[in-house]
Amino acid sequence: MSIPGDGLNGLPSELICNIFRLVINFVDPRKELCRLMLVCRRWREYVEDSALLWTTISAYDGLPHMRRALKNSRGAMIDLNFPVSPSSTVNLEAFIVEAGPHIPRWRSLILALHSPPSWESALAPLTTTPAPNLQILKIFVVYSGHSISANPITLFGGAPxxxxxxxxxxxxxxxAVEPLSLSGLVLLSLIEVYTISTPQLLEILRGCPGLETLRLDNNPRLTAIESQASNIQPIELPTLVSLSLKRLDNGGTNCILSNIRIPNRRRVSIRADMRQVNARSTPFTSAITHIFHTTIPIADLPSSIIRVEATRDDECTIKFRNIELELVVDGEDRVRDILGWLADGLGSEAAECSVHLIHGWSRWDPVRLAAVPPPLVIKHLTISDSASDLFREALYIALARVPDPPSSDWFLPQIESLSLRFQTTESQKQLTSMLRNRYEGGKAELRCPMNLRFIELRGGPRPEGLVEEIKGITW
Incomplete structure (x- = not known):
């Protein structure tokens, strides 16, 4: 679209105001409004006359600007923000007193609260009055050494x-979550909410089929309900794309995973804490089983490769068929347990799935991490850029070590592809030395029986003849 000869001022007023809205900062909208009004008289008129430009209201700007914005917004829906560090002249009580009479106009309310004894009473409009048009509600309590009241707060006067x-x-x-009768949620994030139990959560999820993001971190009452589990009907969340279960009780994690279904998904990210989980935990096997089974037609599924990435000393990521598990684990053996649950859940299909092992920044033992449970087999190996030189050297030593006794298997005997980045000339020499020991042993019976089919060499520059030398060893 071409701009008229008199530039921006030649555009329709509504379009100009929409452009201006793009520069309004949610935390400090007053600063950008002042800058716009100082450009010229016409821009000042645009700003003053546009109700939409005054709908973002922050306690950071002080009470005078807040009152001006409430007036200039002229009945439009408003977005209210009480940030972590509001100006010293505006406390929570004053902010709520000004905003309370406009509660039918609230579109979003974001409160970052400290925890003095009086903050419950300061929320009176929110706890006693319905907010009929509210779309976003976020309340964060910033812990400041005060104890948090154990008495649950009832929102919206007890109305849904x-x-x-x-x-x-x-x-x-x-x-108090039960009176809310939540429905239509797209995002639900409950962190350190001590008043919600597992049955209450499952009831909420049952009424939110359109949920896309679910975060349930560090909630101590989300625990197992085994005595009632058989009576729970599966809960379908067909649009879910992100699920976080960090720092939850293992029984609660299992209960949630076991009772939700994610049909027709394209990509789902699940974050969970799997430390100290029983290796023989059959309930987790059933949970993993249904999570990885899908109603997507087989033709639409990606190839059956299970990607296992060791990202840190206590974290790994497992990706398979558009499911991404970001897991906190307590060592290599726990990764093996999780892959075992996956293999059990896939049944006969597991034999057709190859494993792609990706080593990142981690001090884990590469040999123990590579001990995946049968019938899973590692066929692809990537050494990421974050892997340390010591780890790379240990991995090369393991790959080059001749089996003893000869009847035993090589380390990663069925590996087909290798991807790595060259850091130094020395690392290039280490690679070629490893390949010769593995694939050019003096006696044919001492060589690794399966050659590499693909090598990706990232980075450079490479010395002349290196590629030809590697091809001569492995092909």
């Missing part, structure tokens, strides 16, 4: 949450 509510985030705040 508005049907317009799409995003609910509660962090360290005791809220």
């Amino acid at each position: 949450a508005p049907s317009s509510l799409k995003d609910l985030t509660l962090h360290h705040i005791p809220v």
Whole structure:
């Protein structure tokens, strides 16, 4: 679209105001509004006359600007923000007093609260009055050494949450969830909410089929409900794409995974804490089974490669068929347990799946990490750029070590592809030395029986003849 001869001012007023809205900062909108109004008289008129430019209201700007914005927004829906470090002249009580009479206009409310004894009473409009048009509600309690009241807060005067509510985030705040009768949520984030139990959570999820993001971190009452588990009907979440279960009780993690279904998914990311989980935990096997089974037609599925990436000393990522498990684990053996659950869940199909092992920054033993449970087999190996030189050297030694006794297998005997980056000339020499020991042994019976089919050499520059030398060893 071409701009008229008189530039930006020649555009329709509505379009100009929409452009101006793009520069409004949610934390400090007053600064950008002032800058726009100082450009020229016409821009000042645009800003003053546009109700939409005054709908973002932050306590950071002080009460005078807040009152001006409430007036200039002229009945439009408003977005309210009480940030972590508001100006010293505006406390929570004053902010809520000004905003309370406009509660029918609230579109979003974000509160970052410290925890003095009076903050419960300061939320009176939110706890006693329905907010019929609220779409986003986020309340964070910033712990400051005060104890948090154990008495749950009842929102909206005990009435159900508005049907317009799409995003609910509660962090360290005791809220009575049962009266809310939540439905229509797209995002639900509950962190350190001590008042929610597993049955209450499952009931909420049952009423939110459109949920896309679910974060449930560090909630102590989300525990196992084994005595009731057989009576729970599976909960379908067909649009879920992100699930976080960090720092939860293992029984609660298993219960949640076992009772949700994610049909027709394209990509789902699940984050969970799997430390100290029983290696023989059959409930986890059943949970993993249904998570990885899908209603997507087989033709639409990616190739059956299970990607296992060791990212840090206590973290790994497992990716398979558009499911991404970001797991906190306590060592290489726990990764083996999880792959065992996956293999059990896939049944006969597991024999057709190859494993792609990716080594990142980690001090794990490469040999123990590579001990995947049968019938899974590692066929692809990547050494990422973050892997240390010591780890790379240990991995090369393991790959080059001749089996003893000869009847035993080589390390990663069926590896077909190798991907790595050259850091130094010395690392190039280490690679070629490893390949010769592995694939050019003096006696044919002492060589690795399967040659590499693919090598990716990232980085450079490479010395002349290196590629030809590697081809001569492995092909």
